[in-house]
Amino acid sequence: MAVLTTALDTPLLARAAAGRLLVGGEWREASSGERFAVVDPGNGAVLADVADATVDDGLAAVAAADAAADAWAATAPRERGEVLRRAFDLMTAHRDELARLITLENGKALTEARAEVGYAAEFLRWYSEEAVRADGRATTSPAGGSTILTRMAPVGLSVLVTPWNFPAAMATRKLGPALAAGCATVLKPAAETPLTALALADLLTTAGAPPGVVNVVPTRAAGPVVRAMLADPRARKVSFTGSTQVGQLLLRQAADRVLRVSMELGGNAPFIVLADADLDVAVASALVAKLRNGGQSCVAANRFYVHARVAEEFCARMGAAMARVRTGYGLDDGVEVGAMINERARDKAHGIVVDAVEAGARVVTGGRVIGSSGFFLEPTLLADTPHTARAFREEIFGPVAPVATFTDPDEAVAWANGTDAGLAAFVQSRDLSTALAVADALEAGMVGINRGVVSDPAAPFGGWKHSGLGREGGHEGLLEYLEPKYVAVSW
Ligand code: SIN
Numbered sequence: 001m002a003v004l005t006t007a008l009d010t011p012l013l014a015r016a017a018a019g020r021l022l023v024g025g026e027w028r029e030a031s032s033g034e035r036f037a038v039v040d041p042g043n044g045a046v047l048a049d050v051a052d053a054t055v056d057d058g059l060a061a062v063a064a065a066d067a068a069a070d071a072w073a074a075t076a077p078r079e080r081g082e083v084l085r086r087a088f089d090l091m092t093a094h095r096d097e098l099a100r101l102i103t104l105e106n107g108k109a110l111t112e113a114r115a116e117v118g119y120a121a122e123f124l125r126w127y128s129e130e131a132v133r134a135d136g137r138a139t140t141s142p143a144g145g146s147t148i149l150t151r152m153a154p155v156g157l158s159v160l161v162t163p164w165n166f167p168a169a170m171a172t173r174k175l176g177p178a179l180a181a182g183c184a185t186v187l188k189p190a191a192e193t194p195l196t197a198l199a200l201a202d203l204l205t206t207a208g209a210p211p212g213v214v215n216v217v218p219t220r221a222a223g224p225v226v227r228a229m230l231a232d233p234r235a236r237k238v239s240f241t242g243s244t245q246v247g248q249l250l251l252r253q254a255a256d257r258v259l260r261v262s263m264e265l266g267g268n269a270p271f272i273v274l275a276d277a278d279l280d281v282a283v284a285s286a287l288v289a290k291l292r293n294g295g296q297s298c299v300a301a302n303r304f305y306v307h308a309r310v311a312e313e314f315c316a317r318m319g320a321a322m323a324r325v326r327t328g329y330g331l332d333d334g335v336e337v338g339a340m341i342n343e344r345a346r347d348k349a350h351g352i353v354v355d356a357v358e359a360g361a362r363v364v365t366g367g368r369v370i371g372s373s374g375f376f377l378e379p380t381l382l383a384d385t386p387h388t389a390r391a392f393r394e395e396i397f398g399p400v401a402p403v404a405t406f407t408d409p410d411e412a413v414a415w416a417n418g419t420d421a422g423l424a425a426f427v428q429s430r431d432l433s434t435a436l437a438v439a440d441a442l443e444a445g446m447v448g449i450n451r452g453v454v455s456d457p458a459a460p461f462g463g464w465k466h467s468g469l470g471r472e473g474g475h476e477g478l479l480e481y482l483e484p485k486y487v488a489v490s491w
Contacts, residue, residue, distance in 0.1 A: 007040075007047065007104055008195075010097050016199040019050030021057055021218070024064030025211020031056045036220050038195055041107035041339040042329040042374045050194045053217035058186070058225040059232060061215035065157050065184035066234040068212025073154045073182040080180055081131035084124045086207035091121035091172075091200070098168060098199060103330035105193045106167055107339030107375070108293055110331055120168035120200075122457040123473070127176030130478045134181060141488075149487040154182035155260050156236030158481065159229045161222075161250070163242045164341055165296045167193035171200055173457070173472045174239045174262075175214065179204075181481035183237070186215045188226055192341055194218030227253055236260060237481065241298075244421075244466045251469075262470035262480045264298070264462060266395045267423030270416035271301035271452075272438060274409060275309045277428035281450050283317045286401070289426055289452030291325060291379060294337045295399040296345070298467075299424035299446065299454060303392050304403040305412040311405040315383045318401070319364035322379040327399075329374065337399055339374045346375040349398025352390045353380055356402055361385040366399070387415065395421070409438060417443045422464030424454055445471075 008017040019035065020027040029035075030051040037046045053061075072080075091098065099113035106113070136151040160174040171187060178185050189197035194216075201216045219225045229235055230253045239262040240250050247265040254261050271289055273282050289301035306314050330338035340346040346369065353367050366380030379399040385391055391402035406412040416425060425444040429435040432449070439447040445463040446454045455461060460471035470480050 008101070012094055012199055012202060013097055013101055015202055016101065016195045017048040019048050019195070019198065019218075021051050021053055021061070022198070022201045022214065022216040023057065023061045024067065024215065025205070030054055036191065038105055038192070040104050041341050042331070044373050047104055048195060050218050052221070053219035053225055054221065055224050055228040058188075058217050058219070058229045061186040061217050062157065062229050062232045062234050064212040064215050065186050068210055069157055069184040072184050072210060072213045075182065077132045077134060080182060081128040083204070083208040084128035084131065084176060084179060087204050087209075088121050088124040088128060090203040090207055091117060091124065094203065095121075098196065100331070101199055102167055102193075102196055103338065105195050106164060107330055107341060109335045109338040111336065112293060112338070113330070116166055116169050119455065119457070120166070120172040123169065123172040123176040126457040126473070127180040127478065130177070130475060131180035133475065134478060134482055136484070145490070147489040147491050149489050151485045151487065152482040153485055155481050155483045156183060157234050158183045158185050158237040158239060159226065159235050160185055160187045161226055161238065161240040161242065162187065162189050162197065164190035164192035165293055167196035168200060170241045171197050173461075173477070175200070175204070177472070177477045178239075178481050179209065179213065181478055183481050184213050186217060186229060188217055188219065188222065191218060191220050191222065226250070230254060230257065230259060233257070239480070240264070247468065260480070260483075262472065263468040264472060265466060265468040266421055267298040267300070267463065267467055268302045268395050268419045268421035269299055269424040269426065269444070270442070271304045271426040272409075272412045272416060272428065273304070273306040273310060273314055274427070274429040274434065274438070275307040276430045276434070277310065278430055278450070279310060279313055279317060282314060282428040283321055285426065285428060285448070285450065285452035286318055287321050287452065289448070290401045291322070291337055291399055292453065294340060295349070296341065296397050298395070300397070301401065301426055301452070302396055303416070304401055305406050305415055306403055308405040308407050311403065315364050315381065315403055319381045322381050322401070323365040325379050327370065327376055327378060337379060339376055340398060341375070343375055345397060346377050349377050349396055349400055352394065352396055352398070353382065353400055356382050356385050356389040356391045359386045359389040361389060361391070361402065413438060413441045420466040423467035424448065426452065
């Protein structure tokens, strides 16, 4: 299959575009010899083709990780930290190339892709520093007479399953803590965006990750390959970012082997604008909360609840700001919102707009599918959206902002909490004590006050309710890859 060498023209990108599996330190073809195409969502062109891992390849990766596991677990924490730190430096040095690669295979605007590379690299830096802080503790038992020694061991071979929306950051958010804790890994990237994962693995190898510690198996057969890896007695942990539906499936599979799990699943984030909000701040925050990554993020603001006193002004300003946003091919100058990942995602988001309008919502701006090739939807603001519309019930995962008004903040909180999802939420108010009270009442793992982004490698990212289990980022993210062992000691 033809590879657009002009787009993937540096040694790092060309190696990624060779599209081979990484198993036990070797770049190899799939055992079936099959390959699959990676498509640029901005124009539909084939970028490269990639080896299509089979169940046997997945199990070979597990075997390779198992062979490397003991030595990696025994490596001094400082040394593991230094591998991660060198990988951070390499990612930073290759930032522009990696950003281009992300834009090409994911469709997001180049500025967003550069931001993602910075964000992704920070997970490696954070966990290079955390590697030496996998502390246990020694305490005296309450009855006296013995010491409770709590030590931390790596949880073991970790299967990491990552999505296409942040192909670099979701990989480093899992690889960073796993490697820092001393776990060997098998990474199964999304079939839409395998090239970024291959480039990252290349850099981690250059940074000194020993053969077998990082294995990468892109595949179109995600279900059978991941199921086989989780069923293998050598696997001890699965970390997944993606839909709640697939997360539930993996949880059932993990239950059979009582695997440790980290699940970062779907969101349906409310964005509440209280009557006293600073509207300049509220609109700037809403814009980024909605349009970061074109709305294709599980922490994207999904439902806007705006106090009736400020709703008209908010919609007017937000509509004008959204209308100014330049949507187009991600590599083009000045583009702020790129393509959606594929036709299905674009059509789903557009269908949500159509449904809302049929239910009585008013289009303030946007609403149309655009572009003759690639998958684009105009940034869309919908006022007066009925609560029954799909826009309020489903995770939109696109650049669509439905607004409803409230008069009683308790009503807004009740609407916000009226969902199984509980990942992120946002509150806008000039009064910090009011905002904190609302934040306390929200059933969400993360709340942004007077801002539109909560993501930070140093913070515990994760959800309540159906939005997931466990945390990624922060010290909490390291604990996900550690198993405590309590030793009772008579001193
Ligand atoms: C996600 O959408 O899954 C993650 C977004 C983030 O880390 O900011």
